[in-house]
Amino acid sequence: MASIKRYISSKVEGNGRSEIMFRLSLSKDIKLRLKTGIYIEPSRFNPKTGAISKPRANQKEISEIKDTERKIRDLEDYIYDLCEAHTLAELTKDFFEKEIYRFHNPKKERKPKEVEAKLQKKFVELVEEFPDKRGLSEWRHRRYGVLSRSLHRFELYRKIKRRLPYKLDFEMFTTEVLEEYEEFLRNEPAIFDKYPKIFEEFPAETRKARKSRRPFEKGDNTIIGIFACLRTFFKWANEEGLTKNSPFARYHGKTTERYGTPIYITIKERDIIADYDLSANKPLEVQRDIFIFHCCIGCRISDLMRLTPANIINGYVEYIASKTKADRSDVIRVPLTQRAKDILEKYKDVEKDGKILPFISSQKYNVAIKKIFKTCGITRIVTVLNPTTGEEEQRPIDEIASSHLARRTFVGNLYKKVKDPNLVGALSGHKEGSRAFARYREIDDDLKKEMIGFIE
Known part of the structure; x- marks a missing residue:
């Protein structure tokens, strides 16, 4: 007979709550620790009995705790039912994790009329609505914007070429059409030269210009990113009953993004930039200070530019990563170094539109970073992977410097x-097991020289 014992995680989230955990005993020798996905203030949890105490007067909190208590009981009943319905060999930790996810995210039954109403919409219209339906981050909204505009252009191109059916829908997406779509994306610069009207309504480049910009040549990583969005959309459409077509099941194009070793600056180089006298160029000095602050907290540029004084709490910067908040809403807390605190103090009386620092647009910020590196003499040659050709090339670091280099500098150093991706991930927002950390597992040049000395 299975038994469940409740306990509470020692980790306290930024909202002051901890996750209730289960210790599931299936037999004398098989015991599993399970995350419930249900959180509570630690003071409300009795570690001896597993009971949840209620406040006396706060009716709102009482209601919330009753709801939590009900969820815990329902989840326990759900797990007991699973234990009775499955063999011991089937009751693995992975099995329970998937079932707990289903418990919190039950599939909604949909009426045929609702499905029919969705199918009456144009394929690309559904793609455009998809990020809102899934509550995706602003970053993913932009990626799906790139996808939907390219699908519009692809549809117009098929119409010009009289390839039937030219209208995109779920069923016409065969493996061959996917291959044709990939070829279209790779050849867009040449297609623009021949059929510029295709790009007038649905431009490949959305930055302001008097006329449609000629698209840049797309590398493998860009195309893989577009296809990843389309694959996710098809998976959703299958789950919603909009189609049974799964064109990616037989698609054999490139599916894995390829990146080179992450380039970042050393602490010594960072300090050279931080201490360089830029007083003769005040606007550049401001952006230099923002870049150094960026290196000290390591967030993504989208998160940096939305930080306000409210995000600074007791010597920490606290935020939820916008890119991943739809999947994980963990609060990231990064202690502020003295250098970071000094920068905030320097600009405390400067007009900042409610932000923590006087930001400019991300595009202008990237231009400024390149100029800062060159001015400060940080121009060493680095080997990088060309994102378009996929070939390695040697370039001065100031030419490739950007806002993301600040994040890489934070993570890399x-x-x-530390050499522990989970500890670093707690500060950077990378999830446990992130493939990004594999790229930082390089041996230092100093250690390489030392090793070579062994065979001299």
Whole structure:
């Protein structure tokens, strides 16, 4: 007979709550620790009995705790039912994790009329609505914007070429059409030269210009990113009953993004930039200070530019990563170094539109970073992977410097010292097991020289 014992995680989230955990005993020798996905204030949980205490007067909190208590009981009943319905060999940790996810995210039954109403919409219209329906982050909204505009252009191109059916729908997407779509994306610069009207209504480049910009040549990583969005959309459409077509099941194009070793600056180089006298160029000095602050907290540029004084709490910067908040809403807390605190103090009385620092647009910020590197003499040659050709090339670091280099500098220098991706991930927002950390597992040049010395 299975038994469940409740306990509470020692980890306290940024909202002051901890996750209730289950210790599931299936037999004398088989015991599993399970995350419930249900959180509570630690003071409300009795570790001896597993009971949840209620406040006396706060009716709102009482209601919330009753709801939590009900969810816990329902989840326990659900797990007991699973234990009775399955063999011991089937009751693995992975099995329970999937079932707990289903418990919290039950599939909604949909009426045929609702499905029919969706199918009456144009294929690309459904693609455009998809990010809102899934509550995706602003970053993913932009990626689906790239996808939907390219699908519009692909549809117009098929119409010009009289390829039937030219209208995109779920069923016409065969493996061959996917291959044709990939070829279209790779050849867009040449297609623009021949059929510029295709790009007038649905431009490949959305930055402001008097006329449609000629699209840049797309590399493998860009195309793989577009196809990843389309694959996710088809998976959703299958789950919603909109189609049974799964064109990616037989698609054999490139599916894995390829990146080179992450380029970042050393702490010494960071300090050279931080201490360089830029007083003769005040606007550049401001952006230099923002870049150094960026190196000290390591967030993505989208998160940096939305930080306000409310995100600074007791010497920490606290935020939820916008890119991943739809999947994980963990609060990231990064202690502020003295250098970071000094930068905030320097600009505390400067007009910042409610932000923590006087930001400019991300595009202008990237231009400024390149100029800062060149001015400060940080121009060493680095080997990078050309995102379009996929070939390696040697370039001065100031030419490739950007806002993301600040994040890589934060992660790379921490990882050099700590070597624990989970500890670094707690500060950077990378999820446990992130493939991004594999790229930081490089041996330092100093250590390489030392090793070579062994065979001299």
